[in-house]
Amino acid sequence: MVKYMGKKKEETGYAVYKIPKELDDEITKIVGKHGYRSKTEFAKDAIRRLLLEYGVSEESKR
Secondary structure, three states, X not given: OEEOOOOOHHHHOOOEEOOXXXXXXXXXXXXXOOOOOOHHHHHHHHHXXXXXXXXXXXXXXX
């Protein structure tokens, strides 16, 4: 589910996603211990890795 807060996605360049609290708790435990500065940084890295694995990112097309 994608939720837009305030300005439209096209205006801000960002989308907001909701995740279950249980997943958030697990991410909170990992951030810092593994070099991530924030939960957002962790989430972006995880998404990029999956996109590469699925072959749908721009990097995988090179």
